[in-house]
Amino acid sequence: MISERITLIALHEMESVGWTTINRLQQGLSSLMEMWNLSKKELLFLGLGPKQADAIIQQRSMELIENKLRIYEQAAIQIVTILDDSYPELLRTIAQPPKVLYAAGELSLLQLPFIGIVGTRTPTVYGKKVADDLAYELASLGFGVVSGLARGIDTVAHRGALRADQGMTVAVLGNAIGDVYPPENTGFYRDITARGLVISEYPMGTKQHPGMFPQRNRIIAGLSLGIVVIEAAERSGSLITADLALEASRDVFAVPGPITSPKSKGCHELIKQGAKLVCTTQDIAEEYQHLPILASNRRNLEQSCSDTDQKLTDEERKIVELLMGEPKTFDRLLELSHYNFGLLHSVLLSLLMKKRIASLPGSTYISF
Missing domain, CATH: 1.10.150 (DNA polymerase; domain 1)
Structure with a gap:
């Protein structure tokens, strides 16, 4: 009819x-x-x-x-139009909202409060850890995590959100619904449709072209209360998403990195321009205190984080602080910590097992 x-x-x-x-x-x-x-x-x-x-x-x-x-x-693909009640209200407010969305997965997720997480396709160990932790903790608080299913930070953010017990994530494709790009995410695509949601504004059979991916970024920004940028170079596509977020009156957050890292230059520039610097999930959550969904979940997350900190010894906590933000060699840690060789080796091994630090090439370590 x-x-x-x-x-x-x-x-x-x-x-x-x-x-x-x-x-x-x-x-x-x-x-x-x-x-x-x-x-x-x-x-x-x-x-x-x-x-x-x-x-x-x-x-x-x-x-x-x-x-x-x-x-x-x-194909179990649902269609949502801008005429439907199920269309996300926040997305209606952007300059060019998509007229039609194609969706695979749990459609009701479109009504969640979302935080977008974007960043480089080639993250460092530091970037991966930060993206995973932030996504997991935001999802544990009740936020939906939205990203673009691209290689790197996007994929890590989706996985981090799904690690949470009730974690939900939405992947916005830059290609036709039903197609998977990059192809190595085919299995993960199925995971998201089983526990989250995949959406695209492109009908089945649409031929992919480069301009589709920047267009996708406006949907990520439009769905989100705020966008978190993790490891973005000076001319990163993630900065386009941040600009689109600003145009749509959304919050922009940026995670700092080592001042010597080219992958963090874009983030540092955003911070200079007024983006909120993010060191912990609380830096994001405190902007949304008014959301009812955060109240009980925040207490659970704070208790979990407190329990994690209590598991560290004083020696371990000191090394974590020394390694925060910038990698250091074993010899440099000996010099700064004043520990003997055996104690430092033991502490580093313990922190590696607790996944509080990562080992880099050349006997170098970094904490998160």
Whole structure:
């Protein structure tokens, strides 16, 4: 049965018909459903180009859209339009909200308060640890964690969120729904659809091109209360997401790194420009004290963090502090700690087993 919603989906599925064309139809017609009976001349009068007018006339078939809807249903892919109550309210407020979203997984997650986590595709051990910990702790507090399923920080953030008992994550694809990029995330894609949600604004079969990924970033920013940037170089794509977040009046957070690391230069620049510096999850959560979902979860997380700190000895805590933020060699730690060789070796081994530090090449260590 023809409806405004079905008409919007039909237009979105048409080749050569994009959001600009749909906007012109919405502005020029009292109802999108009028589209089914318009002549080419009438479509041109509304401001459409000849290519778009021809595309609509050639592809406007209820049989065609019904066949496509069956394909999505068989693939367990749900469709959410901007006309639906289930469309996330925060996303409606951005400059160019997607008209249609394709979703695989638990659709109700779109109503969660989200924090976006983005960063480099080639993170350091430090970056991976920070992303995993922040995502896990944010998810434990009741936030949904949203990212882009790309290599590096994105993937680590999704995994960190799913580590939490009730952790939820949403992956926003920069390619067609049903396709997986990068391909090595195919198994993880299935994990997210089982426990979280994967969304895309691109219909099945859409050919991938580079411009789709920057477009995806506006959805990550639009869904989020705030964006956390972890390890971004000076010209990182993650900075585009941060800019989009600012344009949408979202909070921007940045995790500092070693001043000598090129991967942290973008983060340091964001901090100079006013982004909130993040050292702990509390630095993010304190901006959202008003959210009811945080109250009980915050107490549980604080107790968990307190228990973790209590497991460290005084000697271990001193080494963790010495290694915070910048790696140091074994010899440098001997010099700074004044421990003897045997004690330092024992402490480092214990911290490695507790996963509070990481070993880097050349007998070098870093803590998180």
